[in-house]
Amino acid sequence: MPTTGRDKYARQSLGGNLQTRIKKARVLMVGAGGIGCELLKNLVLTGFGEIHLVDLDTIDLSNLNRQFLFRNEHIKKSKALVAKESAGRFNPNVKIEAYHDNIKDPKFSVAWFQTFEVVFNALDNLDARRHVNKMCLAADVPLIESGTTGFLGQVQPIRKGKSQCYDCTPKEAPKSFAVCTIRSTPSQPIHCIVWAKAYLFNEIFGTSEDDAPEIDKTEDSGNKEEIGNLAKEATALKRIRGAMGSEEFPRLVFEKVFKEDIERLLSMEDMWKARTKPVALDYDSLSGEALGVGSAVAKKDQAEWTPAENFAVFLDSLRRLSSRVEETKAAQATGNSPPVLTFDKDDEDTMDFVAASANLRSLVFHMERKSKFDIKQMAGNIIPAIATTNAMTASLCVLQAFKVMRGELHKAKMVFLAPNGTERRLTAETLSSPNPDCPVCSVAQTTVEVDLARATLNDLVEGLLRLELKYGEEFSVNSGSSILYDPDEDINLSKTLTELDLQNDSFLTVIDESQENARVNLVLNIVGKDLNKGDKPYHLDKKIDIPIAPPKKPTEPETNGHPHPVTNGNGVSNGAANGATNGTRKRTADEAGLEDELIKKKGKVAAKPDEDDIVLIEDSNEGAIVIDD
Numbered sequence: 049m050p051t052t053g054r055d056k057y058a059r060q061s062l063g064g065n066l067q068t069r070i071k072k073a074r075v076l077m078v079g080a081g082g083i084g085c086e087l088l089k090n091l092v093l094t095g096f097g098e099i100h101l102v103d104l105d106t107i108d109l110s111n112l113n114r115q116f117l118f119r120n121e122h123i124k125k126s127k128a129l130v131a132k133e134s135a136g137r138f139n140p141n142v143k144i145e146a147y148h149d150n151i152k153d154p155k156f157s158v159a160w161f162q163t164f165e166v167v168f169n170a171l172d173n174l175d176a177r178r179h180v181n182k183m184c185l186a187a188d189v190p191l192i193e194s195g196t197t198g199f200l201g202q203v204q205p206i207r208k209g210k211s212q213c214y215d216c217t218p219k220e221a222p223k224s225f226a227v228c229t230i231r232s233t234p235s236q237p238i239h240c241i242v243w244a245k246a247y248l249f250n251e252i253f254g255t256s257e258d259d260a261p262e263i264d265k266t267e268d269s270g271n272k273e274e275i276g277n278l279a280k281e282a283t284a285l286k287r288i289r290g291a292m293g294s295e296e297f298p299r300l301v302f303e304k305v306f307k308e309d310i311e312r313l314l315s316m317e318d319m320w321k322a323r324t325k326p327v328a329l330d331y332d333s334l335s336g337e338a339l340g341v342g343s344a345v346a347k348k349d350q351a352e353w354t355p356a357e358n359f360a361v362f363l364d365s366l367r368r369l370s371s372r373v374e375e376t377k378a379a380q381a382t383g384n385s386p387p388v389l390t391f392d393k394d395d396e397d398t399m400d401f402v403a404a405s406a407n408l409r410s411l412v413f414h415m416e417r418k419s420k421f422d423i424k425q426m427a428g429n430i431i432p433a434i435a436t437t438n439a440m441t442a443s444l445c446v447l448q449a450f451k452v453m454r455g456e457l458h459k460a461k462m463v464f465l466a467p468n469g470t471e472r473r474l475t476a477e478t479l480s481s482p483n484p485d486c487p488v489c490s491v492a493q494t495t496v497e498v499d500l501a502r503a504t505l506n507d508l509v510e511g512l513l514r515l516e517l518k519y520g521e522e523f524s525v526n527s528g529s530s531i532l533y534d535p536d537e538d539i540n541l542s543k544t545l546t547e548l549d550l551q552n553d554s555f556l557t558v559i560d561e562s563q564e565n566a567r568v569n570l571v572l573n574i575v576g577k578d579l580n581k582g583d584k585p586y587h588l589d590k591k592i593d594i595p596i597a598p599p600k601k602p603t604e605p606e607t608n609g610h611p612h613p614v615t616n617g618n619g620v621s622n623g624a625a626n627g628a629t630n631g632t633r634k635r636t637a638d639e640a641g642l643e644d645e646l647i648k649k650k651g652k653v654a655a656k657p658d659e660d661d662i663v664l665i666e667d668s669n670e671g672a673i674v675i676d677d
C-alpha cells in the first residue's frame with residue numbers, strides 16, 4: 049500500500065513495526081454506543097486495516113448528544129450500519145464490516161472470534177460483557193474491556209492465562225427489592241416506581257413480573273403466604289388484560305390495583321400495626337376532579353402533578369398503549385403470540401404510564417409524588433453519560449491495544465479514570481495474574497467435535513470423560529446453570545445433544561467432585577460436525593492436560609448477593625451491577641468509583657470533577673505516547 053501523509057505521522061508516533069501491524073490488523077468492536085462511536089473513530093483514524101463492528105440496537109434521539117457518528121436523520125436506523133457509513137469517510141483505506149446483531153448470536157462462533165487480532169468491548173451490560181469475555185478466552189484472543197459511568201471510566205486488557213479475565217473478580221448481583229416491599233409495603237417513592245415499571249406495566253403490556261430483575265421473590269418463612277396472595281393478584285390482573293381495548297378497561301385496571309388490591313392489604317391487620325394504613329382510591333371522584341385536565345399535562349415533566357393530573361395521565365397513557373397493542377395485533381398474522389411492549393425511558397407513552405401509576409401509588413401510601421423528570425431518572429437508572437469520559441476511555445483502549453499488539457502485555461495496564469478522591473485523574477495498575485478460583489478462566493478448556501444428532505450424553509460421560517479423560521465416579525456436566533448429568537441425575541444420559549438443545553458452539557462445564565485430587569473445571573467447547581457413521585460420534589482433537597485444582601480456601605463470609613432490598617445512596621436500584629468486590633485490587637470499591645456499575649446511567653449522580661491534571665508521559669523509545677507507564 050502506498051505511504052500517505054496520514055501514514056507518515058502514524059509511523060512517526062507509533063514506530064514502523066507497530067504501524068505496519070496495525071494496517072494489517074483485523075479487529076472486532078462490540079457495541080457502537082457512547083464508547084463505541086469514539087473507539088471506531090480512533091481505530092479508523094489510527095489506520096487499523098479491517099474493523100468488524102457489532103451492535104444490536106437502533107439509534108435513539110437521546111444518543112445524539114454524544115454518539116457523534118449519528119445525526120437526526122439516522123434515528124431508528126441501525127447503529128452498526130450508520131457508524132460504519134459515518135466513520136468510513138474518515139479513512140477510505142480502512143475496511144469496515146458492520147453487523148446489526150446480538151453478539152450472542154451463534155453465528156459469532158469461537159472460530160469467528162479467532163480470526164481477530166484484538167477484540168474491543170464497548171458494551172453497556174454485564175451479560176454481553178461476560179459472553180465476549182468467555183468467547184475471547186475460548187478463542188485465545190486478547191480483549192480490551194471498557195466501561196464508563198458519568199465521569200468514571202475504566203479499561204481492562206484481558207489475555208487468557210496471563211491476566212485476570214472479566215470474571216476473575218466477582219461482580220455484584222443486580223440489586224433488587226423484596227417482592228413484599230414492592231407489592232405490599234412500599235415505604236419510599238422508588239418502591240412505587242419499581243412497582244409501576246416492573247409489575248404493573250409488565251403484567252398489562254409486557255411479559256410478566258416474573259422476568260423483572262428488580263423484584264426479588266425469595267421466599268422465607270415470614271412471607272410465604274403473602275407471596276402466594278400476590279401471585280393470585282397478578283393472575284387476576286392478567287385476566288383483566290384480556291379486556292384491553294374495551295370501554296371499561298381503564299376502570300377495571302384502576303379499580304383492581306388502586307382499590308381492590310389495597311382493600312385486600314388493609315384486611316391484613318397485622319401488616320398495619322406499625323405502619324400507616326394505605327387508602328384506596330376512588331375512580332369516580334378522581335374522574336370528577338380530572339374533568340378539564342387536558343392531555344398536555346403530560347408534557348409538564350418538571351412539575352409535580354396533582355392527583356387529578358396523575359389520574360388523567362394514567363388514563364390517557366393507558367389508552368395510548370392499549371391502542372398500540374391493538375394496532376399491532378390487527379397488523380400481525382393470526383396465530384402469532386399477542387404483542388408485548390417493553391418499558392423504555394425514552395418512549396413517552398411507557399414513561400407517562402409509569403410516572404402516573406407510580407404517583408397514584410405514592411398517593412395510596414402517603415408518600416411524596418415525584419415529577420416525571422425525576423421518575424425518568426429513577427426508572428431508567430440514569431447517570432448522565434459524559435461524552436468526554438467516553439472519548440478518553442476509548443482512546444485509552446487503543447493505547448492499551450498497542451501494548452498488546454507489540455507483545456508487551458507486561459506493560460499493559462488496567463486504567464482508571466476518576467474525577468476526584470484520588471490523586472490523579474488517571475491511575476494505572478499493572479495487570480494482576482488470573483484468579484486461581486475464577487470460575488471462567490481458571491479452567492481447562494478444549495474443543496470437541498460432536499455429531500450432535502448422533503452423540504448421546506452417555507457417549508460424552510462414559511466415552512469421552514471416563515474412558516479418554518480418566519474422570520472418576522464423582523463429576524457433573526453442566527450447561528449454563530443447569531446440571532445435565534451428575535451421579536444422581538442420569539435421566540438425560542440416553543438423550544442426544546440435539547435433544548438436549550445443545551448447538552454448535554455450546555459450552556459444557558465438567559466439574560470434578562472427587563474428594564481427593566479433584567481437577568480444575570473443564571470447559572468443553574462443542575463444535576457441531578457430521579462425523580463418519582462408523583466412527584465415534586465425538587472427536588477430541590488435541591490431548592488435554594487437566595491440572596489438579598488448588599486446595600479450597602476456608603469459606604469467606606459473603607459480601608454480596610444479599611437477597612433483600614438494597615439501594616445505593618440515591619435509593620435507586622441498579623439494573624445490572626458490575627463491581628469488583630474481592631480484595632485483589634489495590635483500591636477499594638468506593639475509591640475506584642466504578643464498582644456499582646461501569647456502565648453509565650446507573651442510578652448514581654456522578655461527582656463533580658476536580659482540578660487534577662491528566663498525566664501523559666512521552667515514551668521516547670517507541671515514539672508512542674503512553675500513559676503513566
Ligand SMILES: Nc1ncnc2c1ncn2[C@@H]1O[C@H](COP(=O)(O)OP(=O)(O)OP(=O)(O)O)[C@@H](O)[C@H]1O
Nearest residue numbers: 079080081082102103104105149150151171172176
Ligand atoms: N448483546 C449485544 N450485542 C450487540 N450489541 C450490544 C449488546 N448489548 C449491548 N449492545 C450495544 O452496546 C452499546 C452500548 O452503548 P451505550 O452504553 O452508549 O448505550 P446506549 O444504548 O447507546 O445509550 P443509552 O442506554 O444511554 O441510551 C449499545 O449501542 C448497545 O446496543
Ligand SMILES: [Zn+2]
Nearest residue numbers: 213216486489
Ligand atoms: Zn477469570
